Amino acid sequence: MAHQTVGVYSETAPGERRVAVVPAAVRSILDLGLAVAVETGAGREAWFPDTAYTRAGATPVPRAEVFDAADILIGVQPPNVAATHRFRAGQALICLLQPQHVPDLIRRWADQGLTAIAADLMPPTSGRAGPMDFLGAQERVVGYQAAVTAADIFGRCLCEPAPGSGTGRPARVLVVGRGPAGHQAAATARRLGAVVHVCEAHPAACPDIAASVRGSDIVIVTAEHPGRRPPVLVPARGIRAMRPGSVVVDTTAGAFGRAVELAQPGDTRVVEPGVTVVGDDNLASRTPTDASTAYAMSVTALLKRLVRGGALSIDLTDPAQAEAVVTHHRDILNDAVWQRILDQISLAGLP
Template sequence: MAHQTVGVYSETAPGERRVALVPAAVGSVLDLGLAVVVETGAGRGAWFPDSAYTRAGARTVPRAELFDAADILIGVRPPNVAATHRFRAGQALVCLLQPLHVPDLIRRWAGQGLTTIAADLMPPTPGRAGPMDLFAAQERIAGYQATLSAAGLFGRCLAEPGPGPPARVLVVGRGPAGLQAAATARRLGAVVHVRAARPGSGAARPGFGADLAASVRGSDIVIVTAETPGGQPPELVSARSIRSMRPGSVVLDTTAGALGRAVELAQPGGTRVVEPGVTVVGDDNLASRTPTGASTAYATSVAALLTHLVRDGALSIDRTDPAQAAVVVTHHRDVLNDAVWQRILDQISLAGLP
């Protein structure tokens, strides 16, 4: 089998500065027997010039040439292509796909024979950060950035250099972003309390909402994170709870985006001040605020994932492999992920499509 080519496309979403492969990771991909082409300017937002990619052994090409040449396309977000664009049968796409939220795209791309690999569906490695945990790595960076962003909007230092008490920070969510946000706030000197984003799976918790509202009311900074990828965030913090906070407080929702929000007053990509003087931020793209580090972490995980997927210089899909079963959504015109297939069927039924 001829050796295949990996193509790294530019991210086009507003505010997205990451790139899926950094120059330092190109060598790891070349070692798999793959060629690497990078869209011209793809790394610019993360401070990686084209010259760094060519020195590492990649070629830089225009976007149209990249989509024609690449056998395996890799990105952070799904590629922004026209509805009339047709992928070549047998091409593959690796990105943070969020397939449950784009069933129309999945159906169209499956019909074209595109193999889609949703890196965000990789299950976490118990007890440690696994090398292929792309979503977890990006969430940890987002949690770090969430604390820095909230601290920058807060009216005083988290740990006062004078006699004042340290800030009280509430982090909602015990996933990678929440735990990193809490650790960062503690290093900055805040008193930190971490709560789950939902009741435990055991006994019913009828007082969960009231307990959370009381915790919000007593906090100076509230950071709300997602515990699991891909799902629509539940609304956790109400407008009433926010308006019960002290003037100068900050609420930051890391889930607020196209899929929904966990904080009632959060505007995706926006910052607002509501009575009695609480700053509310909605931002689900915090990792892009640290584009060099986030891109490097992403590229390391991509290289590890490709190492798992590639044999003798070509993509090798094995449906019996547990890791592949988790992330391969479409292959050979079939939708392999049961949840995504059900979402497609639901959409077809709702629209009355054939």
């Protein structure tokens, strides 16, 4: 008999097609003694129909019922709820929270007694419970998608069209960033036949980045530390020195910054002298089925660590939980978030 209910809500952020739990993961969650309620249509954009969830043992329900009935709410992005919405004291939320960017929200949720768990803060090698590297799994999808997006936009083959014929040369691809996204982008571009150079995602480690940009056909900029504000690595003058038909993809361009000066979040634009610049920090949503499946595996592994006897059991002596649990029992436990709140209070002159 289930003790608590996991509620999976639909993603509402523009362009977000992932779902936090896929049907194949439902059985593992049920085996923990939990019930699973999924918002009607939550998996549609990732090609998981409600009937697949029903067959797996989950219950599709309206959005309001998910938020009212769930003891543990699970999503990819933070839930889009009205400012007047109040969570029940003791409810828990698991998502890619990026808490340092939303201190006002964290403060409000702590006051309501919500336990907020930032999946993006979960250490990638945290224990025996399974693959809890939420960001690493998503970043590998990002790297793949960045490479295929650039290849799709680029005006010719990445490989030499006819090897040894002298009719063309392989495309030169520069990947900035040595994290999971950078490694996957480089591997994918190489499989497509390009000549690939990889450098660190900060200027001091790659002093010749401007020259490397000028000499490249495709530049893919990834985040070595996802969730942090990225430094500007590719200035406008570097892009304008590239050849017409070149492509630049910035996987960091979002609400909290960008690494390519001319990139605009969620926008693909052509700038002089004919360089296509893609700005998108949510490329994983362009491959929603695989990205959702990887995310759900991480969710399942995390729940195995957090659930005891069919109920959520927070243990802050566990180093992994101490990293990821942002609010609990109306306290804000993350020092960096608490400092952001104190800074805001000081600037506003509030008590």
